[in-house]
Amino acid sequence: MQHGEVIIERQGTAGIIRLNRPRALNSLTLPMIRTLTEVLDGFASESNVASVVITGEGERGFCAGGDIRALHESARAGDGLAGTFWREEFRLNHQIASYPKPYVALMDGITMGGGVGLSSHGRHRIVTERTRLAMPETGIGYVPDIGATWLLPKAPGEAGTWLGLTGLDIGADDAIYAGLADLQVASPRLGAVIDALSDLPRGSTASDVDALLQALAEPQGESRLRQNAAVIDRAFGFGSVEEILAALAAEEGEFATETRRVLLTRSPTSLKLALRLLRAGRASSSLAECLGRELGVCLQMLDNPDFFEGIRAAVIDKDRNPRWSPASVEAVPAETVERFLKPAEPPLSL
Template sequence: MQHSEVIIERRGTAGIIRLNRPRALNSLTLPMIRALAEALQGFASESDVASVVITGEGERGFCAGGDIRALHESARAGNDLAGTFWREEFRLNHMIAVYPKPYVALMDGITMGGGVGLSSHGRHRIVTERTRLAMPETGIGYVPDVGATWLLPKAPGEAGTWLGLTGLDIGAADAIYAGLADLQIASSRLDAVIDALCHLPRASVSSEVDALLQGFSEPLGESRLRQNVDVIDRAFSFDSVEEILAALAKEEGDFAAETCRVLLSRSPTSLKLALRLLRVGRRSASLAECLRRELGACLQMLDNPDFFEGIRAAVIDKDRNPKWSPASVEAVTAETVERFLKPAEPPLSL
């Protein structure tokens, strides 16, 4: 089956899904979300399918996230494409998290935003030496979504807070350290991995898939997050962005200085809202609870000037010089943050 932007095939006992927008780093459109959901539902019902593999076409990325230009245009036009996209994307994320068959995500190259949602909720998450993973939303006036407020608080210490607020990209070792991936396999061996999965017995279970993947795994390099765990945990343990910035200013070394510089370049409103969502996510009982909360925040973002300004600066004018409003974290009030926590209507059905 081909949906042009998504290629779906059965090969042996594997169901294979290929994101097929390589020139756009396989960024997601609403038709792609729908094609993915249809494919997963179909493979789940086929008794001859032992596992499902998702990968991205091209050599640069697995998936760079949602097509933010399309979301920007939708919001400007006042239609409901953005809201519909988020609702269906979040349902897909939840489907992946509870999928009844082994789901193998090959996170080769750029894996950001919605790409993390397609992979890190899965049962078998593979990274390579080319993986660059990030939740970069605070840099475009948005917030980590696709269930990130469920995933990131589960990272060791405050590593997830660092990832969610800075939006900086990390490599394979850091992705595994943060609990967003499981194994590193060389990109040159991914075709062999897929071929091996195609030859599994149709009644194979996750432990057998794990054993197969372990046979291809390679040693990890150094984790930058692990190396800087003390600084991260000291600075990001606070529940206000102002305190985090003050703590970073007291730390010595390039890592703290770079982190502080990056935070000061992000949308102040996004930073405060992201921190609030991450902290509430830490206390949440389920992914579904976090997704519902995130959807409410996302829909409120459509009235936030930083959302339009961030996308303008990143992908439309590409001047990389957003003018945030308010321009400082001190000017973002608790009342401003609170209005983003309005529940979505109607609630997200999962």
């Protein structure tokens, strides 16, 4: 069955969801989010569905995130679509995190932003040799959302801070190290994973799925984040972006130099906001608390010049040369950061 840009299948006892927007790297639209919410509700109540699998069509990616061009157009028009999108996307993220049946995400290829929300909140997260995972929001004048401020602070040391601020993409080994995925399977064997899940008996538990997937998993390789953990922890443990940049400048080696270079290309306002949200997430007691806080910031983003400039440079003009305002972290007033930290009205309902 095809519901717009989502294909729904039942194979044995597996309910299968296929994101079907491959030319757009399966980026999410509001109708797709609504379909996913409805389908997950349906599978949860069907006794003959033992597990749910979500995957992406096409050769390039699982899901590249939300359709930022559509969000940009909505923000320009002031039609409220962007706010509705975020509210319903965040509810879907929470639904996945608390899903009552084994939920298996096949994170093959590009898995970014909203794609991380569809996968890393799930119970069973599979990456492949083709996985490129990232929360790239600071590069488009935005901030990590989809509950990333709950997920990233749980990574070892300051690895999550590095991921959230730099926005750089990582592979399978780093995704597992950071706690955003569980195991790796070769991409040609993903069909075998679905077949094995479809053969599970009704009523199979998360432990049953874990055992099945572990039997199909490949040995984990070496994580670059683990290799550079000492540098990351020394530099990213500070409470301000200015201190992080100074600490990186004092470090020796290519990793620190490249990390600092990347940070200096990101929106200064986004960097300060992202760090503030990540630190608040570390002190939070639930995913719901983080999603509610993120929504408040997202709604304020609709008046943020860097949000429009970042999307212009990335997906409209594609010149990859955003002109941030202010242009440096030192020039971002503290009151600017505080202005974004307004609770959403109405609050996020979960």
